[in-house]
Amino acid sequence: SSILEWREYTTNTRDNGSTSVRPKAPPHGYVKIHVDTCIARSQVRGSAAAVYRDVECNYLSSCLVIHGINNIVTLEIIAYREALSLADDLMVHNFTVASDSKQVVSDIHQGSHGPF
Secondary structure: OEEEEEOOEEEEEOOOOOEEEEEOOOOOOOEEEEEEEEEOOOOOOEEEEEEEEOOOOOEEEEEEEEEOOOOHHHHHHHHHHHHHHHHHHOOOOOEEEEEOOHHHHHHHHHOOOOOO
């Protein structure tokens, strides 16, 4: 089973007054796959990435795909699909996918099938 969420962060205040910001931990028994995208300065191509971390945020695996696509929403969907493929490759069944694209998360939750 998987959960798609809009990326949330936890802020921790240290004894010395400084703060650290880290991604919200996944639910108990789950791992988290973060997805993100970027577009080259030339606006000619973009990349989609998925990073797989355990409950303590330790790096476990990742994938990066570079496309001749410069539409950020389309790249976010590609990143989400890469997260699903990564979970399948690693035989992970209980995971969350965290994305900073509120539009994509909303579209998936609503089953809108968007233009992607």
